[in-house]
Amino acid sequence: METLATLERTAIEACTAGGSTLRDAYRAGDTEADRLAHDVKSSADTGSEAQLLEVIRSQYPDHRIDAEESGVHEGDGPYEWIVDPLDGTNNFEAGLPSFATAVTVLERAGAANPSDSIPVLGVVYVPMLDDLYVGRRDGGVRYNGQPVRTDDGPGGEPATATVVSVIGHDVKRQPESAAVSESINRAIEERCKRRLESWSPTVHWGLLARGTLDGVVCYRPDREEQRLGELFAAESGLQRARGEDWFVGARSASLLESLRELTVSRV
Ligand SMILES: O=P(O)(O)OC[C@H]1O[C@](O)(COP(=O)(O)O)[C@@H](O)[C@@H]1O
Numbered sequence: 341m342e343t344l345a346t347l348e349r350t351a352i353e354a355c356t357a358g359g360s361t362l363r364d365a366y367r368a369g370d371t372e373a374d375r376l377a378h379d380v381k382s383s384a385d386t387g388s389e390a391q392l393l394e395v396i397r398s399q400y401p402d403h404r405i406d407a408e409e410s411g412v413h414e415g416d417g418p419y420e421w422i423v424d425p426l427d428g429t430n431n432f433e434a435g436l437p438s439f440a441t442a443v444t445v446l447e448r449a450g451a452a453n454p455s456d457s458i459p460v461l462g463v464v465y466v467p468m469l470d471d472l473y474v475g476r477r478d479g480g481v482r483y484n485g486q487p488v489r490t491d492d493g494p495g496g497e498p499a500t501a502t503v504v505s506v507i508g509h510d511v512k513r514q515p516e517s518a519a520v521s522e523s524i525n526r527a528i529e530e531r532c533k534r535r536l537e538s539w540s541p542t543v544h545w546g547l548l549a550r551g552t553l554d555g556v557v558c559y560r561p562d563r564e565e566q567r568l569g570e571l572f573a574a575e576s577g578l579q580r581a582r583g584e585d586w587f588v589g590a591r592s593a594s595l596l597e598s599l600r601e602l603t604v605s606r607v
């Protein structure tokens with residue numbers, strides 16, 4: 341019988357196993373070939389995913405798994421796993437240490453459609469920092485074992501805010517959505533102190549939960565990151581607003597309203 345505690349142990353074991361593969365590859369500089377051939381999967385990416393899948397499948401062989409590299413592994417168990425073996429591929433390949441392994445566990449609860457499943461657990465492991473984030477439904481977010489809240493940090497007003505922007509993989513490939521995204525970005529830069537482009541959203545969801553980043557604007561984000569992000573946001577007390585293809589979060593009401601308004605007027 342699965343409990344959140346046993347699911348969490350497995351998720352942490354899987355993320356740290358995958359993360360150690362990434363750390364070894366990063367330290368060995370094992371990224372060059374992949375940068376030259378965009379349609380070839382990075383060996384670190386697939387190596388990390390193999391580690392994650394081995395841990396999850398050995399303990400929950402009947403759970404459905406949606407893995408970024410190998411796709412869907414069907415199962416009829418009560419939970420579904422979303423596996424991102426390397427969130428931050430661009431950073432990894434550029435030699436920037438902001439990348440993570442991440443899993444989200446969703447309760448299927450009879451949901452016919454996977455998108456109706458409810459996220460109950462999210463784990464993010466940042467191997468180069470040995471940072472671990474765990475978010476549980478109705479259980480808060482922990483950073484290296486300690487409970488954190490988004491209002492732990494000071495300030496959070498637009499004029500002093502650092503805001504991260506998150507987009508899904510398709511946004512830059514479609515001229516119309518690319519233009520919307522650029523317009524949102526310019527507006528964030530006009531109103532806030534700093535804008536950070538996220539090439540590793542799960543790392544930033546952890547920082548938002550700790551209150552070291554002040555706000556987030558997601559435009560047409562990818563499911564694998566967004567389900568985890570919204571769980572972390574809810575469980576850490578981030579103020580939130582959403583529409584059909586956008587989500588904004590902030591540590592203060594004034595920043596939330598500013599981000600909401602600039603997003604709504606452009607989508
Ligand atoms: O700027 P690009 O090349 O479109 O990459 C942005 C993509 O990178 C990410 O930040 C991380 O993606 P990966 O998990 O594939 O590393 C995505 O969320 C985002 O869509």
Ligand SMILES: [Mg+2]
Nearest residue numbers: 424426427428
């Ligand atoms: Mg990702």
